[in-house]
Amino acid sequence: MGKSNSKNTVVAELSIEEIAAIRDSWTRAKNYNIGKKILFSLIEKRPKFAEYFGIPSDAVTFDGMQNSRELQLQAHRIQGFLDTAVGALGYCPISSVYDMAHRIGQIHFYRGVNFGADNWLVFKRVTVEQVAEAAATSRNGTEDSEGNGLKTLNDNEESSLFGSVAPIIGARRDPVTEICWNRLMTLIIREMKRGFLEEAMRNCKE
Numbered sequence: 001m002g003k004s005n006s007k008n009t010v011v012a013e014l015s016i017e018e019i020a021a022i023r024d025s026w027t028r029a030k031n032y033n034i035g036k037k038i039l040f041s042l043i044e045k046r047p048k049f050a051e052y053f054g055i056p057s058d059a060v061t062f063d064g065m066q067n068s069r070e071l072q073l074q075a076h077r078i079q080g081f082l083d084t085a086v087g088a089l090g091y092c093p094i095s096s097v098y099d100m101a102h103r104i105g106q107i108h109f110y111r112g113v114n115f116g117a118d119n120w121l122v123f124k125r126v127t128v129e130q131v132a133e134a135a136a137t138s139r140n141g142t143e144d145s146e147g148n149g150l151k152t153l154n155d156n157e158e159s160s161l162f163g164s165v166a167p168i169i170g171a172r173r174d175p176v177t178e179i180c181w182n183r184l185m186t187l188i189i190r191e192m193k194r195g196f197l198e199e200a201m202r203n204c205k206e
């Protein structure tokens, strides 16, 4: 696993302060169904992704998303991966996180999930946004008691298909959280892309 050349490349690692900020925000965000929020928000931005899970892109509804077992499972995978990655930061070499991300990239190649660079970028943006928002929401305690991100929106709040992406008054995202998560996700996505592309090229040659 992970014959990624990242191990031989000098990369800017995360500082202790950045790791602390990532851990702190994640501890708060993960209690708010963050995997689901990330995936739902991703599909809201790229309805075509829903087709991978058997939902026609023109039939994406909140109920349809809630009831899709495949989506729940995928949300669980995303959250589980991020939990492991964040848990490893500061305790294991960063190369172990790269290896996991690299492997995920390879898996998506074999599952036929054909991500272009643009789609990985959306995934990165959405993850940063959603973690920062959930962490801020958790701090302010404005989420519904079950952490579904499904609180009823009032007229002052921007209406969006899934509610979870609406700005929550009094729960402004912390820019430091966003910067640190952006750094982490840049590293993770880079390895996912590399894993995917290396596998694609290897298959091309064979």
Ligand code: HEM
Pocket: 042, 049, 052, 053, 070, 074, 077, 078, 081, 082, 104, 107, 108, 111, 113, 123
């Ligand atoms: C950290 C992020 C992610 C992780 C850890 C992850 C993990 C996985 C794993 C382990 C599988 C293989 C499941 C199996 O073969 O049983 C998989 C499949 C898949 N993933 Fe992801 N994934 C991530 C991001 C995404 C994103 C952003 C999408 C975009 C929609 C996506 C779409 C899919 C699809 C469509 C499959 C195939 C499902 C199937 O064949 O049933 N994944 N993912």
